Amino acid sequence: MPGWYPLLLRLDGRKCVVFGGGAVAQRKTGGLLEANADVHVVSPQITPALLEWSRLGRLRWSEREAEEKDMEGATLVFAATDRPEVNARLAEAAAERGIPANVADDGENGDFIVPAVLRRGGLVLTASASGAGPALPVRIVGELAERYGPIYNENVEVLRTIRRIVKAEVEDPAERRALLAAAVTDEALAEWRAASWLHDADKLVAALRQLAKRSERKDA
Numbered sequence: 122m123p124g125w126y127p128l129l130l131r132l133d134g135r136k137c138v139v140f141g142g143g144a145v146a147q148r149k150t151g152g153l154l155e156a157n158a159d160v161h162v163v164s165p166q167i168t169p170a171l172l173e174w175s176r177l178g179r180l181r182w183s184e185r186e187a188e189e190k191d192m193e194g195a196t197l198v199f200a201a202t203d204r205p206e207v208n209a210r211l212a213e214a215a216a217e218r219g220i221p222a223n224v225a226d227d228g229e230n231g232d233f234i235v236p237a238v239l240r241r242g243g244l245v246l247t248a249s250a251s252g253a254g255p256a257l258p259v260r261i262v263g264e265l266a267e268r269y270g271p272i273y274n275e276n277v278e279v280l281r282t283i284r285r286i287v288k289a290e291v292e293d294p295a296e297r298r299a300l301l302a303a304a305v306t307d308e309a310l311a312e313w314r315a316a317s318w319l320h321d322a323d324k325l326v327a328a329l330r331q332l333a334k335r336s337e338r339k340d341a
C-alpha cells in the first residue's frame with residue numbers, strides 16, 4: 122500500500138484540469154470549486170450540473186477529447202474519463218510535466234486520492250481508506266456530520282481570534298497550550314458563540330483560565 126500523506130492544499134485561482142464529464146468528473150469538480158480552484162473541464166460530453174456551472178462561468182469547458190497540452194500550467198490533473206487507457210496516458214503525461222494526477226479508475230496508481238469530506242466553515246473533516254474505497258470513509262464522515270453539526274460552521278473564526286489574543290497575552294508555552302485546549306471543549310465553544318466580548322483580551326484570558334482550572338479539577 123502506498124504511504125499516503127494527508128494535507129490541505131491551497132487551490133485558490135490555480136488551474137486544475139478535469140478530463141471527463143461524467144458523475145466522477147462532476148464530483149471532483151464540485152470539490153475543486155469549493156476550494157475556489159480555476160477548473161478546466163475537457164470532455165466531449167458533460168453532465169447537466171457541469172453544463173450549468175460552465176454557463177454560470179464557474180468553470181471553463183472545452184467540448185472535445187483530452188489533449189496533453191490542456192495540462193500546461195496546471196497544479197492538479199484529474200483523469201476521470203471512462204476509458205482506462207486514456208486515463209493512464211493522461212496520468213503519464215502529467216508525470217512527465219511534474220503535475221500530480223488523480224486516476225478515477227485506478228486510484229491507487231495515481232499520485233493522490235480524494236478523501237470523503239465534511240466542511241463546517243473552516244473546519245475540514247476528512248476520512249480515507251487509503252484507496253480501499255469510499256464506503257467506510259463515507260460512513261464515517263456521515264457519523265461525523267451528526268456529531269459535528271452546522272453549529273460548528275462558526276467556530277474556526279472565533280478560535281483564530283482567541284489564538285491571536287492568547288499568543289499576545291500569555292508568554293508561558295505550557296499555559297498557552299492549556300488555555301487553547303480549554304478553549305475548544307463543547308462547553309467553551311458554546312460560551313464563545315454567545316459572547317459579545319471576545320475581543321476584550323483581559324476578559325477572554327480570565328475566562329480561559331477559569332475554564333482551564335475547571336478541566337484540571339475534572340481530570341484530578
Ligand SMILES: C[C@@]1(CC(=O)O)C2=NC(=C\c3[nH]c(c(CCC(=O)O)c3CC(=O)O)Cc3[nH]c(c(CC(=O)O)c3CCC(=O)O)/C=C3\N/C(=C\2)[C@@H](CCC(=O)O)[C@]3(C)CC(=O)O)/[C@H]1CCC(=O)O
Nearest residue numbers: 225226227228229234235236237249250251252253254255
Ligand atoms: C470519497 C470519494 C471522494 C471523491 O471522489 O470526491 C471517493 N470516491 C467517492 C465515491 C465513489 N467512488 C466509487 C463509487 C461507486 C460505488 C462503489 O463502488 O463504492 C462512488 C459513489 C458514487 O459514485 O456515488 C467507486 C470507485 N472509487 C474508486 C474506484 C477506482 C478504484 O478502485 O481505484 C471506484 C470503482 C470504479 C469502478 O467500478 O470501475 C477510486 C477512488 N475513490 C475515492 C474517493 C478514492 C479512494 C478513497 C479512499 O479509499 O479513501 C479513489 C481511490 C481515487 C479517487 O477518486 O480519488 C467519493 C465519496 C464522496 C461522498 O459521497 O462523500
Ligand SMILES: NC(=O)c1ccc[n+]([C@@H]2O[C@H](COP(=O)([O-])OP(=O)(O)OC[C@H]3O[C@@H](n4cnc5c(N)ncnc54)[C@H](O)[C@@H]3O)[C@@H](O)[C@H]2O)c1
Nearest residue numbers: 141142143144145146163164165166186187202203225226
Ligand atoms: N474514483 C471514483 O470515485 C470513481 C467512482 C465511480 C467510477 N469510477 C471510474 O471512473 C470512470 C468514470 O466514471 P463516470 O461515472 O464519471 O463515467 P461516465 O461514463 O459517466 O463519464 C465518462 C466521461 O468521460 C468522457 N470522455 C470519454 N472519452 C474522453 C476523452 N478521450 N477525453 C475527455 N473525456 C472523455 C465522456 O464524454 C464522459 O463525459 C468509470 O469508468 C469508473 O472506472 C471512479
